[in-house]
Amino acid sequence: MARRPVVLVATASLLVGLVPATAIADDHDRGGAPPSPGAPGIGDPYFPLDGNGGYDVEHYDLDLGYDPATDVLSGSATVEAQATQALSAFDLDFVGPTVEAVTVDGRPATWVRADGELTVTPERPLRDDREFEVTVTYSGVPATIQAPLIGSSGFIHTDDGALALGQPDVAAHWFPANDHPLDDATFAVSLTVPEGLEGVSNGALEDVRTQDGRTTWSWQTREPMAPYLATMAVGDFEIEEYEAGGLRFWDAVDPDAAATPPPTEPGAPPGEPVSVVDQVRASFARQPEVLDFLSGHFGPYPFQTAGGVVDAVPELRFALETQTRPVYSPAFFTDPVLADSTLVHEYAHQWYGNSVRLAAWQHVWLNEGFATYAEWLWQEQEGVSTAQQTFDAVYGNAPPEFWQVVIGDPGPEALFDIAVYYRGAMTLHALRQVIGNTAFSQVLEEWAASRAGEAVTTDEFTALAEELSGRDLDDFFEAWLFTPARPPLG
CATH class of the missing domain: 2.60.40.1730 (tricorn interacting facor f3 domain)
Incomplete structure (x- = not known):
């Protein structure tokens, strides 16, 4: 936004005898609250x-x-x-x-x-x-x-x-x-x-x-x-610019990006780093497909540009949903399934986390649970596993400490605990089972559309789910979000 200077017009006679401090009146002079420091x-x-x-x-x-x-x-x-x-x-x-x-x-x-x-x-x-x-x-x-x-x-x-x-x-x-x-x-x-x-x-x-x-x-x-x-x-970086699906993409790939593949056997020593550039390019080529898939579940992509960044940084061990252009560790590209799922996760954040953002960090499951569930939906389409199979595997095998994390208010020390991601996704899948596919789809799309550009809370989401499903979900959300124990099924 352009700034316009405030121009003060005064006659020479008015300027004579006036000290500069009187030229600008503060709020107190105008009858408002006196100026004070911002918090x-x-x-x-x-x-x-x-x-x-x-x-x-x-x-x-x-x-x-x-x-x-x-x-x-x-x-x-x-x-x-x-x-x-x-x-x-x-x-x-x-x-x-x-x-x-x-x-x-x-x-x-x-x-x-x-x-x-x-x-x-x-x-x-x-x-x-x-x-x-x-x-x-x-x-x-x-x-x-x-x-x-x-x-x-x-x-x-x-x-x-x-x-x-x-x-x-x-x-x-x-x-x-x-x-x-x-x-x-x-x-x-x-x-x-x-x-x-x-x-x-x-x-x-x-x-x-x-x-x-x-x-x-x-x-x-x-x-x-x-x-x-x-x-x-x-x-x-090798920067590639292109258009697809009405969006402009910029991809930036370090030609030296490399990572160490996971060991083929438990306890085996790590191998040598190998180039992941070909897999990065193969996965980035699927970005328009990923966005089309997510748009089918969440509604239109909320931004005008897209793309990704992969830098040769061995000490980087995460990906981040930086707006319109997520950044990925090379380590995610040692396996094609992992690579594509990670793209889905970070792009899902463009709806849930970026367009619809957090009012406070205690509501972080609204970011990570939604993005993780997007991975489950993608893997179901890809024939890797169904969302129900993934839910069942986590429900049956997660250790006791997993269920101790209260994901609706995890505390700063557990802000990015794995439970925030997986129990968050499980909460959404369990909600889908309770309210049905039609109402669940309405919740996903309405949450993204009606809260676009807003900062949100967990209470707002649970209220929307109740409104669109016509059901009282207080006990459901209390069990899944705020109870340090494994919720019962059914």
Whole structure:
């Protein structure tokens, strides 16, 4: 959104004798509430300091340069926002490189950093409902996060560049943000890299320009997204652009992508990494088919662009539903069934998790349960196994600790526990058995359509299921979502 400067017109006689402070009236002068600092958190019970209060972000404009030789990320992030209260100061989430300057509407602002918060005090208070721009200029080497189960995330330094991704609050490692899914916004990302390398992000590639040995890749997302769904990848990629089914695709594949196949026998030592590029290309060729399949269950694809990214990053052990362009570890492409199922999972998130996003992280089963169930539906179509067979296998073989996870409110320590995925999918399959195929299909489509672009809760989903099925499902959802025990069948 373009900003229009406020023009103050005054006669020379009025200007004489007036001090500058009287030229702009704050909310208190106008009879509103006096300006006060915005809250340092958006109110998530699991992550109290994630996100911020006092404003709503409308757009991020990231103009960044990356030098693989030094690992330095530098540039500026301009955040266009609207105040939701009179603000004397406000916070951005930022644990990234050194801040060099901050401006608000082009005027220098004061700022301090502490505990992952960048607190900005504008030259003058911001009145309630005012639109404003804050620009943060920064430079340095972003940090990589190490986690036992998923390996590296955050800002990963690769052999020829970098890859930025992760959840729940990783965006703040590479750009200042209101880093919570409750506040989505559109994005423009320009990545300036050494000539010969590629810079990849979300949405549509709008421009590529080379000057003085550096190339700028400019990407734009026209549909809002949560900050954690933004990504950047810099390196040697083979980029393929094409159209299918009315969508524009951009695929970025590292020609050196390799992974170690799983051992053929239990206890066998791991083998040597092998190239997975052919399998990546074979699976990516099925993306239009995958989206057509999912659209048949969930309704129209909610975005205008699609594609995928595979980088040669051995320490990356997960895939992420970065909006319009999921990022995949090469490890998922050692087996064609696993590869295609993973594509289905991440694309299902484009409906459930990206378009329909979380109001708070405690509702994460609404993301992972739906995406996992999409895999079951795909595997049924592919003749791998039926959804019922998968349900029965998990129900009969899951260990006791699996059933101890209360997936409707798992706590931050179990946010991405396997039970959130599989018990979440089982909840949907059990719901299908209770309300019937017709009502279940209506629930899936209506949930995606009526809540598109909204932040949602578990209570909203259960209410919709009851409304469309005409049944009281309180006991059902209590057993499947909120009871630390295996639910009875029937």
